[in-house]
Amino acid sequence: MNDNEHSHTISVLVENEFGVLARVSGMFAGRGFNIDALSVAPTTDPKLSRITLITHGNDQIIEQILKQLNRLVDVLKVVDLSSEERVRRELMLVKIRSGNHQEKIQKILQAYSGNLLDQEKNIAILEFVQEHDKNNEVLTQLGDFEILETARSGNIAMQTGKKILAT
Amino acid sequence: MKMTGAQILIQGLKDEGVNLIFGYPGGAILHVYDELFRHPDMHHVLVRHEQAAVHMADGYARVTGNPGVALVTSGPGATNTVTGLATAFMDSIPLVVISGQVPLSMIGNDAFQEADIVGITRPCTKHNYLVKDVRDLQRIVKEAFFLARSGRPGPVLIDIPKDLQLHECDFIPYGDVEVRQRRQNFTAHRGQIRKAWDLLKESHRPLLYVGGGAVLSKASVELSQLAHMAQIPVAMTLMGLGAFSGVDKQSLGMLGMHGSYYANMAITDCDVLVSVGARFDDRVTGKLSEFSKHSRKIHIDIDPGNVGKSVPVEVPVVGDVKCVLKELIKMAQDDADFLKEYHRRLKPWWEQIQGWREKAPMAYDQGPKEITAQYVIDTLYKMTDGDAIVTTDVGQHQMWAAQFYKFKEANCWCTSGGLGTMGYGFPAAIGAQLARPDKKVICVTGDGSIQMNIQELATAVEWKTPVIIAILNNRFLGMVRQWQELFYDHRYSEVEMKVLPDFVKLAESYGAVGFKATTPDEVPKVIGEALKVTDRPIVIDFQTTLEDNVYPMVPAGGAVSDIVLA
Structure with missing residues (x-):
């Protein structure tokens, strides 16, 4: 840009x-x-x-x-x-090789209000719902892990207060 | 009452006032053609190529202001309409094109003669529809005409699967068909109109810059009234020709790349520029950073997307040109004392314009030997008293026609301004002639362009349309040759028409009349003969100067003030 x-x-x-x-x-x-x-x-x-x-x-x-x-x-x-005054949220799913670092993962989930959606052997899927930029931060935090894939919705947004999107 | 899709379609067209359609049958539209057979009051012009059907509908629309209608089959029938749709889309011409489609269950199966025409034409239509339920058809037909006509007009395509043409549903009387409400913006903000008038009042060197929007909005009367009340000079774009009378002393003719010297100097030097239904096209502005850079700008346009697109504007007025001009006239009427002072104030401006006019009038030199293209246009103009409808193809002949045929009124000029479509002129002339049998219709064309839709001679003979096809035959793709001469050091790459048909024999083989003129004194003679023919098309092969150039000319990418006179 x-x-x-x-x-x-x-x-x-x-x-x-x-x-x-x-x-x-x-x-x-x-x-x-x-x-x-x-x-x-x-x-x-x-x-x-x-x-x-x-x-x-x-x-x-x-x-x-x-x-x-x-x-x-x-x-x-x-x-x-x-x-406009608005709130924005993006849903991000991250699949990582979790290895033996359950503690660190739990910390990141807590810090960013994330959820552990799936755990199969040492592969985990994490979920985060927050602004796009915050999700970028999460990916940095997960830097020590091997990130296998991510899926992101992109921000969706809504005006605050009584303003609505209508015809 | 139950009706089939085909019946609903034909009835829908009738309810919209359509009694003439241009088309070509085929497998996926057979049911509609079978229904058409039962409606002798719905006239159908059988063309020889679908592209021509759309151009004919376009010519019909440009001279009447009503949507033209074309009917084609699926696959190649539909894809052949693309150039016609894109032509109409660029020039905001109202059309409704109906295509057959393979049966619903076959869509997506790569069926015989299947094409995703809705996908293909999405960027070159104002809107398009694939009908998936016969119960939607009445609404879609009504909506299509509404959209084609309203706001900034444009072409709309309706794609109707073959089986759906036989599906039945209840028929609803036209008045009860509900059309989804669409946002429309006809009435401009009064405060903006007031600002426009106030800005105009500050001007010492104003100019009205008039485009196709003034024609589409049928605003000629208002434009003329405002221009005369305030004594403001008027320059027109290629698309705007006729919106203001070309013989009025306040007319500066056409501006832009091949516009008059005085119009281009006026737009360069004006201090307040009022754009009336024009869109600051690159062929008008030349180099943007140098374009009319001392002027404050008012932009009247119904499409907000046009405003501020290429040139920053001080007073945007989004609304219908005719409505806005009416308001401006009222404001002018309330300012009678000011106008007297204003007329005095504009005197030096008019003197300056007069100086430019004398320096470089629109003129040509017709010697005794070779026929000049300008002389042909001028003779056509004089011998038809400037009252003909003129259509053109694209190239040098188009510019000469624009320069030397002075239109007194709107809707008499059909040319592909935006897309620049060769092959447009002749079919458009047939459509225009069928819409206006009372008018003389002339297609000014070139030896290159005419060959792109020459097969329509059969259609014109069948319908007895006495269109005059004036071929300015210089045996070159003249405009491309001109650019190669000027900007590619005379390297004439693939622009020579080494083989041309004998146009006279060609015309005669179709049952049309053919003439040929090789010397200047033959020009008025053959035009006189052609004007006597009333029951068939007339092809005139004017053998003109081989390597003449269109001037004035603003070099591509150059500033308007860099205009080259010869």
Whole structure:
């Protein structure tokens, strides 16, 4: 990222129809914008889905991203949460070779409110739910272990207080 | 009442006021064609290539303002529409294209004549649909027309699987069909319009920079009223030609890469630039950092995505051009005393413009021997009193037509401005002629371009459309040759049309009329003869100067003020 580029978390409310994700990701690809992370799931209203996008760029690029998202017919609402008070969380699963260091693992789990989801012989799967940057910290802490794989959802986010994402 | 998918589709088209469609049948759309057979009031133009069907629908749309409709089969039928869709998408032209698809159960199986046309056309349509349930079809058809027409218009594609065309469901009267509500932004913020007027009032050297949005919004009357009230000069983009009368003394004609010297100097030197339905395209701005750099800018556009995309704007006004101009006119009317003072203030600006006009008027030199392309356009212009509908392909002939045919009104000019599609002009002319049988329609084309859709001569003969196809034949892909001459040191790489058909014989073989002009004095003669024909297309082969260049010219990547005059 250059100096004038910033990471942005964008929430998008869309019609819950096939092809909508392709329209959104296709717009990014076609115009040369980047997607750093993306998650999508239906809302409590089954006709609608919520997409959370992490992207980066300078102010002009972010403005274009917001405008071009708004142009898509299936997009009902777009909010750049970076300019709002919000909470953000990412789910991260980490598979490690735990060896004989159960104590150290327990310490890390405690420090970051993680869970041990699975333990088979000396292979463990750990779960962490916190901000993306905090999860990066966990990976540093796990540096002594062999990390076999990670799966991360990317941040999802929500405005604090009474503000909601609705049409 | 129960209806099949095919019946619902045809009824849906009728409910939208469609009585003319352009198409080509095939396996996956057979049920729709069978239904069409029962509707003699729904006219169908059988084209010779699906690309031409979409361009015809596009020409129809540009001269009427209503969505054009094309009907094709799956697979290659559908993929052949892509260039037509992309052409319409770039120029914001309302179209509804309907394609057949393989049966629902076969989708994804690499079935015969299967193509994922919804996937293929996603980036070149405003929206598209794959219908998966016949109960959705009525809503989708109504939505498609709504989307094609509304906001910033554009093409919409509906893909209908073959079996679904026979599925039955209850038919709902048109008025009761519910369309999902979409956000629309027609009425601009009044405060922004006020800011625009206040900024304009501060100007000493204002310029109206008018694009295709003014044509799409049908804003000619308002534009003319505002321009005349405030006595502001008007320059138009390629897409905006006709939105303001080209013969009005306030018109500076076209600006941009091959625009007039005076329009380009005016946009360089103005102090307040009002963009009216234009989008600061690279062919207008030239080198961005040098573009109109002393001006404060007002940008009126219905698409917020256009505003601030390439040029920073001081006063953005997001809304329908016609509505915004109406508001500006009201504000001007309330400022009558100011306007008198303003007219005096603009005098030096008009004198400066007059100086530029005298320095480099749009002119050409027609000698006794070779026919110049400009002379052909000028003669066409004079002999049709400037009242014809003109379509073009892409290249030198397109620029000469834009420079020398002065349009008095909007919706008389069909050209592929954004995508630059060779092969567009002739089918567009047929579509325009069928929409406007009362008008003379001329397709100005080149010896390269015309060959890209020349098969439509059969369609034009069948429908007795007296379109004049004026081929400016210089035996080169002229614009590419011009660039190779100027920027590649005369290395003419693959631009010579070494073999060309005898266009007269070719026309005659289709049952059309063919003429050829080789000397300047033959030009008005053959045009006169062509204008007498009323029941078939006329091909005129104008043998023009081989290596002429289009000027003025802003070199690619250069500043607008670097404009080269000859």
